[in-house]
Amino acid sequence: MTTTTKRPRGARTKLRRRVAGLLALGFGLLSAGMLFAAFAPQAQTAQAQQQDALVRQGEQIYLNTCMSCHGKSLEGVEGRGPSLVGVGDAAVYFQTSSGRMPLARQEAQGIRKPAKLSPEQINALMAYITANGGEGPKKPSESGEALRGDNPARGGELFRLNCASCHNFTGRGGALSSGKFAPALDGVSEEQIYTAMLSGPQNMPKFGERQLTPEEKKDIIAYVKSVTDGNNNSGGNPLGGFGPVSEGLIAFIVGIAALIGVTLWIGAKA
Amino acid sequence: MSGDKPTDLPSEAELAEMSRDDLVRLGTKMDGVELVHYEEKFPVAGTRAERRAQRSVALWFLLSALSGVAFLGVFLFWPYQYEAPHTERHLLHLLYNPLIGLFLGLSVLALGIGALLYTKKFLPDELAVQQRHDGPSPQVDRATLVAELADAGQRSGIGRRNLIKRTAGLGAGVLGLGIAVVPLGALVRNPHSDSETKNSLWHTSWKPEKPGEKVYLRRHTGNFHEVSLVRPEDVEPGGFETVFPFRESERNDEHALVAALKRSDAPVMLIRMRPNQAIVKRAGQEDFNYGDLYAYSKVCTHLGCPTSLFEQQTGLLLCPCHQSQFDVFEYAKPRFGPATRPLPQLPITVDEDGYLVARSDFIEAVGPAFWERKS
Numbered sequence: 001m002t003t004t005t006k007r008p009r010g011a012r013t014k015l016r017r018r019v020a021g022l023l024a025l026g027f028g029l030l031s032a033g034m035l036f037a038a039f040a041p042q043a044q045t046a047q048a049q050q051q052d053a054l055v056r057q058g059e060q061i062y063l064n065t066c067m068s069c070h071g072k073s074l075e076g077v078e079g080r081g082p083s084l085v086g087v088g089d090a091a092v093y094f095q096t097s098s099g100r101m102p103l104a105r106q107e108a109q110g111i112r113k114p115a116k117l118s119p120e121q122i123n124a125l126m127a128y129i130t131a132n133g134g135e136g137p138k139k140p141s142e143s144g145e146a147l148r149g150d151n152p153a154r155g156g157e158l159f160r161l162n163c164a165s166c167h168n169f170t171g172r173g174g175a176l177s178s179g180k181f182a183p184a185l186d187g188v189s190e191e192q193i194y195t196a197m198l199s200g201p202q203n204m205p206k207f208g209e210r211q212l213t214p215e216e217k218k219d220i221i222a223y224v225k226s227v228t229d230g231n232n233n234s235g236g237n238p239l240g241g242f243g244p245v246s247e248g249l250i251a252f253i254v255g256i257a258a259l260i261g262v263t264l265w266i267g268a269k270a
Numbered sequence: 271m272s273g274d275k276p277t278d279l280p281s282e283a284e285l286a287e288m289s290r291d292d293l294v295r296l297g298t299k300m301d302g303v304e305l306v307h308y309e310e311k312f313p314v315a316g317t318r319a320e321r322r323a324q325r326s327v328a329l330w331f332l333l334s335a336l337s338g339v340a341f342l343g344v345f346l347f348w349p350y351q352y353e354a355p356h357t358e359r360h361l362l363h364l365l366y367n368p369l370i371g372l373f374l375g376l377s378v379l380a381l382g383i384g385a386l387l388y389t390k391k392f393l394p395d396e397l398a399v400q401q402r403h404d405g406p407s408p409q410v411d412r413a414t415l416v417a418e419l420a421d422a423g424q425r426s427g428i429g430r431r432n433l434i435k436r437t438a439g440l441g442a443g444v445l446g447l448g449i450a451v452v453p454l455g456a457l458v459r460n461p462h463s464d465s466e467t468k469n470s471l472w473h474t475s476w477k478p479e480k481p482g483e484k485v486y487l488r489r490h491t492g493n494f495h496e497v498s499l500v501r502p503e504d505v506e507p508g509g510f511e512t513v514f515p516f517r518e519s520e521r522n523d524e525h526a527l528v529a530a531l532k533r534s535d536a537p538v539m540l541i542r543m544r545p546n547q548a549i550v551k552r553a554g555q556e557d558f559n560y561g562d563l564y565a566y567s568k569v570c571t572h573l574g575c576p577t578s579l580f581e582q583q584t585g586l587l588l589c590p591c592h593q594s595q596f597d598v599f600e601y602a603k604p605r606f607g608p609a610t611r612p613l614p615q616l617p618i619t620v621d622e623d624g625y626l627v628a629r630s631d632f633i634e635a636v637g638p639a640f641w642e643r644k645s
Contacts, residue, residue, distance in 0.1 A: 137506075152354060153352075154492040154493065155492075157490075157492035158491070158492045161490055161492070161512060162511075162512070165576065165578040165579050165590065166579050174579075174590075176579060176581055176586075176588060177581065177584065177586050177588055177595055177606075178584075180581065180584075182579075200506070200508050200509065200582055202583065203581035203582055203583050203584060204582065205508060205509045205510045205580050205582045206506035206507070206508045206509035206582070207506070207509060208504065208505065208506035208509060210501075210503065210504040211489070211504050211505055211506070211509060211511055216491065216492070219492075222354070225355070225356075226354050226355050231355040234364045234367060234368065235368065265386075266386060
């Protein structure tokens, strides 16, 4: 008796367990699938669509403003402009945001001027160049003051070692060969300094992230920002910021004039 | 002036009678000086004009004292630490130097002006005339002077005391020789006698100090004590980096780590050419590069300035001192300017851990020419 009564109860519990297991599995699969459907694919398509739109907009800008010198498919045109394959969006950002590109005319080197492209257009162009020219040095995601490191002293040491030979000790710039020059660093934004170091525009050497780490680059930016834009002006007039040449000349002229004046006063009859 | 002394000297009784004023005039007269005009600025003491003059002088001295105190105050208590721009305390930092200069300068200047004003306002007006003779001194003065000098020399007896003369000469001679040896000795010494060490002009600190010692390429990170070794992939195509020698024996030696970065023959430019760049190598140095990486001495072969203005597209290295240009696409050969020799190339390779190392020292002396150098 006990066995007969136990058996169906045991079979029923087994069945119940099986059904419950199946239900749980089904529910789990269903909810996982729903979650997956709810988030992942939709987000991906949305981003991809957005990206596609950006690239298409960038393509329009490229065809209108860049193609005549850089070629139809970024391959460059002999004697006009270099290939843009693999330059990365850092180079695109630096060249267009500083107004160097589009170039006004072919000359020794492009010069800084008000940007012709708007920030949105620059973003689109960056997306287009990366999509068609492959990955290259990337513009950092931070911007503005976030790119200033907290150790301008170390930045100064690194600046004097890597940058000062061309850009002068306080970023005044200087001459290079055959009409080329290293520009002064006044009014250059943090992003532009960073992307210039990354991409090595024109004749500037490249300073990759393994050579100068992002922290070191940020310290250099902090240093540059602390000595440019009139910040290195303790005496009231930087006299060009070239150091002993202009300062010595002015000190000599003013000092000698003052000494002559005092001498005349001492010698004058009361 | 033996001839024009006043003959009418006062007697002792007359001298006792004379006032100080008369004595002064007599004294200057005896020296052949005539006081034509000699007048007090304020003959009557305590006038209003005198008090005003006194005040104006005192005011300058007072100003000097005040700015002296201000200088001390700024020097001791003003915050002197660097404050970055865009911070509130930046202005305080900016003012530190100008204020110190202003107050110290004003203190010294006001003291000087006060002293000058005193002489101008209070010292008497004086106009004096002194009689001078024309031409040389009279014959009698010259003859007697010569006789006096010759007499002194003869009477000292040094001319005939030979022992004294010779020992004094010996002492002074040895001392003089010692003084001359110090500056001249450096010219006599041969600085190239030991031409095999890294301290000679022929070698640099890239030379291994013992056989088989590995000399790594080390970058300067702004921290003199940090050892950051260079791998080939660290330098981007079209990039360049200044590197210095590092050997394992220096690792925990702070002084050696600093000295390695400061030696004038040490800096080497590690340049990575862009892919597909056509390179002309120097005969006999075809294997000195490692792939696209080329290492050249940074010391200009003209006068030793750092040739670190690198144009990555034209491949030119410029020297800022005399505008020499070196072409890194053609074994750093001079293209323009006064330099005549290419920059020496450092032979490099990669060790088993992937770090760049120097295969040996430069095969020629770096930097400007010197006497013993034949090429």
